Amino acid sequence: MGLDITWAVDWVRRSAQVISEHRVELITLDREIGDGDHGENMDRGFQAVLPKLDDLAAGSTPGDVLKLVATTLISTVGGAAGPLYGTAYLKAAAAAGGAVSLDGPAISAILTAARDGVVARGKAESGDKTMIDAWTPAVDAAAAAATAGTDAAGVFAAAADAAEAGAVATEPLVARKGRASYLGERSAGHRDPGAESSALLLRAAADTAAAAAGA
């Protein structure tokens, strides 16, 4: 079954909760190889989205929710994460279009569009120790799952598993983009905070999608 507006709103609420719960963890990861603001900035952004969910017009689509998240993150997060996540949600919204319900292939297309948007904006490649190292495995896993005929919740579950593995796999990498790149070899041995927050958001999507499928 497809994922609708109720799921989209649930996902955003769950995202805000998860980011808030992991705020300190993300700050700590970022302090080790960056500037220590990632948890604070993401928390500020998602908390700013919450009150706006109540103002969504009747008949809004999942795409409208994604666009709302995009514009709010762009205008509240700052740093590199604001424009990068903002772009991801904006491209996802465009890919979702006006669809009322999103099936497995639609979810795969949305994740691909989001990842491509981040790459275009941030110019990072796989292995640079950035959020792309969570996103690209997630996109690949989602595409494979969708091709195999998995439903939307299953596609998100595959994406979340791959993103989590991708985030863990950033630990030995030497950063080549973003502030961690200034550390050179010393950036190895730490998980990338952007990859970690990406994995958290995709897990929130998978959990809420599973709940929607079970409902």
Add this chain to the structure above:
Amino acid sequence: MSVKKIINDPKRVVDESVAGFGLAHADLVRVELDPIHVVRADAPIAGKVGIVSGGGSGHEPLHAGYVGFGMLDAAVPGAVFTSPTPDPILAATKAVDSGSGVLHIVKNYTGDVLNFETAADLAAADGIDVRSVIINDDVAVKDSLYTAGRRGVAGTVLVEKIAGAAAERGNSLDEVADVAERVNANARSMGLALTPCVVPHAGEPSFTLAEDEIEIGIGIHGEPGRERIGLEPADRLVDRLLAPILEDLPYERGERALLFVNGMGGTPQVELYVAYRRAAEVLEEHGIEITRSLVGNYITALEMQGMSITLLKLDDEMVELWDAPVQTAALRWGR
């Protein structure tokens, strides 16, 4: 570790500080709090190119301290050590545009570049002519495919002063941008930290250094650069900062330079002048003529102890623009 700070709510530090700045310098600036930006009191000025800079807070007096006659038209303070979002950058750009175009001076940090880029796109969509100059004067970082490129550090202050003077005398947007590019291309900086700094909302140091350890090649957030070493005498530290600067941009004997010794916020002037003394001595040995100087805490990392050295190779026009009158909260001469 508990850290004492003169703050109320950590989340309100920037808002309250900028509000105070506006009250203290009402003759020079007006402050908008939503979205937050600081604008020269008499902006927009007919026929003059507007200059906007901005970035994370915590580097004061950068950037708001340089808003005023002969320097910036607007400053956009982000959260502490976090780039501002596009909204306030766009608002500041609109506020200073007189129809002659706006120059964005952006330090080369990924977040700053992305947010200013987005704001410039939005401003262009509104019909404003925007040019951007990315400052990347920090020699501690290798400029290669393997990093986000050299960081914009203390050279930013020199670019803002000199480009500001060019705009004030009525140069066109392209001319002002070209001067800014030229200053950036001729400025080289390198910094060091003796202690870490504490971001108000984090409450603990952003990195740790052992009692006798220092970090060489820091950026303006104390983020690491080249290496950690034991503390050494001032002369030796100055030599460590100057060597890569001179290696990166060699000088002919007799060439002129501006020597800028900058404190990171927690280092007293008395130590900065100890460093200046040695730097002047070394540069004299190289036959470099120091014709202009700047010493003090002009671009900082909160309460961090440390310093940076910047050397700017001067030409006649840069000297003339450096000497031109300026009237801002943090830099003032000639009027």
